[in-house]
Amino acid sequence: MKSLTTKLKLLRPVLTSLCSYSSTDQTLLLNEFTRFCYQRDLPKALRVMDTLQSHGLWADSATYSELIKCCMSHRAVHEGNLVRRHLYFNGHQPMLFLANVLINMYVKFNLLTDAHNVFDEMPLRNVVSWTTMISAYSKSKQQQKALELLDALSVFDEMVTGDAIVWNSIIGGFAQNSKSDEALKLFKRMKRGGFTAEQATLTSVLRACTGLTLLELGMQAHVHIVKYDQDLILNNALVDMYCKCGSLDDARRVFNGMKERDVITWSTMISGLAQNGYSQEALKLFESMKASGTKPNYITIVGVLFACSHAGLLEDGWYYFRSMKKLYGIDPVREHYGCMIDLLGKAGKLDDAVKLLNEMECEPDAVTWRTLLGACRVQGNMVLAEYAAKKVIELDPDDAGTYTVLSNIYANSQKWDSVEEIRTQMRDRGVKKEPGCSWIEVNKKIHAFIIGDESHPLIVEVKEKLKQLIDRMIGIGYVPETNFVLQDLEGEQMEDSLRHHSEKLALAFGLMTLPLGKVIRIRKNLRICGDCHVFFKLASKLEKRSVVIRDPIRYHHFEDGKCSCGDYW
DNA sequence: TTAGGGTTAG
Numbered sequence: 001m002k003s004l005t006t007k008l009k010l011l012r013p014v015l016t017s018l019c020s021y022s023s024t025d026q027t028l029l030l031n032e033f034t035r036f037c038y039q040r041d042l043p044k045a046l047r048v049m050d051t052l053q054s055h056g057l058w059a060d061s062a063t064y065s066e067l068i069k070c071c072m073s074h075r076a077v078h079e080g081n082l083v084r085r086h087l088y089f090n091g092h093q094p095m096l097f098l099a100n101v102l103i104n105m106y107v108k109f110n111l112l113t114d115a116h117n118v119f120d121e122m123p124l125r126n127v128v129s130w131t132t133m134i135s136a137y138s139k140s141k142q143q144q145k146a147l148e149l150l151d152a153l154s155v156f157d158e159m160v161t162g163d164a165i166v167w168n169s170i171i172g173g174f175a176q177n178s179k180s181d182e183a184l185k186l187f188k189r190m191k192r193g194g195f196t197a198e199q200a201t202l203t204s205v206l207r208a209c210t211g212l213t214l215l216e217l218g219m220q221a222h223v224h225i226v227k228y229d230q231d232l233i234l235n236n237a238l239v240d241m242y243c244k245c246g247s248l249d250d251a252r253r254v255f256n257g258m259k260e261r262d263v264i265t266w267s268t269m270i271s272g273l274a275q276n277g278y279s280q281e282a283l284k285l286f287e288s289m290k291a292s293g294t295k296p297n298y299i300t301i302v303g304v305l306f307a308c309s310h311a312g313l314l315e316d317g318w319y320y321f322r323s324m325k326k327l328y329g330i331d332p333v334r335e336h337y338g339c340m341i342d343l344l345g346k347a348g349k350l351d352d353a354v355k356l357l358n359e360m361e362c363e364p365d366a367v368t369w370r371t372l373l374g375a376c377r378v379q380g381n382m383v384l385a386e387y388a389a390k391k392v393i394e395l396d397p398d399d400a401g402t403y404t405v406l407s408n409i410y411a412n413s414q415k416w417d418s419v420e421e422i423r424t425q426m427r428d429r430g431v432k433k434e435p436g437c438s439w440i441e442v443n444k445k446i447h448a449f450i451i452g453d454e455s456h457p458l459i460v461e462v463k464e465k466l467k468q469l470i471d472r473m474i475g476i477g478y479v480p481e482t483n484f485v486l487q488d489l490e491g492e493q494m495e496d497s498l499r500h501h502s503e504k505l506a507l508a509f510g511l512m513t514l515p516l517g518k519v520i521r522i523r524k525n526l527r528i529c530g531d532c533h534v535f536f537k538l539a540s541k542l543e544k545r546s547v548v549i550r551d552p553i554r555y556h557h558f559e560d561g562k563c564s565c566g567d568y569w
Numbered sequence: 570t571t572a573g574g575g576t577t578a579g
Contacts, residue, residue: 038570065571100572107573131573138574169574176575200575207577236577243578267578299579306579335579 026057033059037066042074046082053086061097068101072108080105084118093123100128107136131166138173143182146170150186161193168201171208180208181446184217199228206237213523213550215245216444236264243272246521246548246555263294271303275554277564279311298330305339309346310554312568317343334362338371345375346568350384366396373405378568382409393425400426400433401526437525438502442513449505458509463500466508469539478538481531501532503549511543519546527551528569537561 029052036045045067052059064087071080084102087094094102099122106115119125119133130153137146150170154161167190174183187205190197197205202225209218218241228234235258242251255261255269266289273282286304289296296304301324308317321340324330337360344353353375357364369391376385389406392399403426410418425431436451449456456462470478503522510520528536528551540547541561549556557564 034570060571062571069571097572104572126572128573133573135574163573165574167574168576172575198575203576231576233576238577240577262577264578269578271578297578302579 026055029055030057030059030063034063034066037063037070040070040073042070042076042079045070046079049083049086053089058092061095064094064098065101068098068105072105075109077109077111080109093121096122096124096126096129100126100132103129103132107132112136112140112142127162127166130162131169134162134166135169135173138170139176143174143177143179146173147182164190164195164198164201167193167195168198168204171201172204175204175207175211178211180211183208184212184214197224199225199231199234202228203234203237206234206241210237210241210244212441212446213245213439213521214441214444214446215242215247215521216441218242218245219250220444230259232258232260232262232265236262236268239265239272240268243268243276244550246276246519246550246557248273248276248278261292261294263297263300266292266294267297267300267303270300271306274303274307274310277310277555277557277566279307279313282307283313283316296328296330298333298336301328301330302335302339305336305343309339309343310568311566312343312347314343314347314349332361334360334365334368337362337364338368341368342371342375345372346378348379350375350379350381354384364391366392366399369395370399370402373402374569382412385409397429398431400431403431404433434525436502438506439523440506440510441521442510447506447509449502449509451500451502456505456509458512459505461512462505462508465512466500466504469508469511469543473535473538473542476538476542478535481529481534501529503528503532504535507536507539507547510547511545516545519548521548521550523550525552527553528556533563533567533569537563 029048033045033048033052036048049059049067064083068080068083071077071083087098087102093099099118102118103115106112106118115133115136119129122129130149134146134149134153137143137149147170150161150166153166167186171183171186171190174180174186183204187197187201187208190201202221205221206218209215209221218238222238225231225234225238235254238254239251242248242254251269251272255265258265266285270282270285270289273279273285282303286296286300286307289300301320304320305317307313308320317340321332321336324332324336337356341353341357344350344356353372357368357372360368369388373385373388373392376382376388386406386409389402389409392402393406396402403422407419407422410416410422435453438449439446440449441447447456449462470480474480503524506522507520510522514520528549533556536547536549536556536558538561539545540558547556547558549558551569554565554569556569
């Protein structure tokens, strides 16, 4: 509800213009202008606007607002500029309200510099002016400017720092652009400022926790959102958070407690189960979904096919793939083909995988070829791997890991010229390897371990702990893998750093700091390598600990010497 | 009849 003062403020310009209606002509002009604005007849409205200006007349703000909306709906930038010039005519300042409308117009045109100019020229701004700018920047490539403006706003209005909408927009913008840590910092600032987060803000916060695999923090957020118990979107985000953090019991609990479920709920849970290695349960859930009357969409089918590929369910995979069009009217797209190529390839049917790849209705992309490369790794097919790796590099020349894989393949066949060629290519293209990095949450804080980086305060102790662990494992038969050829899909591996792959350091740290019985959860930026996979299986048995590793594609649950992925990843 | 934000699955 608008306060009386606000209403009066809004009415003032209308009253002013009414008082100036001295002649019938002018009244007619204004009426005409208003009519054209409402009719969204931009050229006519602009013509009348010019005439108005020559009479020294301004229409009321509601009319101008409509006119600007009209420019926006026509995406008429030029006309928008005309209106702006009209409003500033003869040194006039548009009233606050109209300046805000102008800012919004430029934001919608994605002309942030113009928007910021209007903002800068305003003698007075309100929270709407700030929000419009901050929100625009938080979604743009200039996110830093959103933070700068927020700081400026705090100085300008320390007690209030805007309102919940400002916070919501900036947190949402950062969460949406994978700036999870910044989003969470802002959320803390928001709470310190005494603001209460609404559903959408909390959903963004959950998204940020999901992005960082912050289970503890996500659970804390869960406690705070019980009042939105039956909010569908929030619950969907919760299910996803628990799945992505590898905590399937919690995910199931939320899922089962939901009174309303939509296609996203079902798809999230199906994919979540599949990614975590519970393929049969995922397929069963798909049946329940159909029984519930919810229609699957193409994402649901991606999850279903992923479940099949994960468990090597060749027959089921083919069945779902072949019948998706007929049963659900869904045309297979790249992701579906990708799942099938993965399934066929890892089941040892590389020829069929290649055949399907060639039959694709859409062009295979880098991801498709990388999928085939992954299958070659499992099958140890160097010839096809070389071909697939070349294709990946062709389509994604910045993919550092694949260069390494290709280089390893050449080195293994002693094609040293080719090895040198790859190195030159990488140098020429400025491709740098992303260093392997693993994160682990202890006491709601993230600890990062980066390969070759010694900056963690406990790094000496962690390395010592790891050394002891390796020695004990060698005692029970662990042989460090030294054949890198196809072991390491992302090319993280280097001989001397093998002992200190980031996830091994994170594991050692987890063993040191987390109480017995607590699951050790690690998130990685690169895919786990063959040696680490063996290492983690053995470590889970030796240390009697459950370990979950989330890599960019899927999850590995290590328990009692086994991994949920069944060694196909 | 006039202004700002944000939300989930791949």
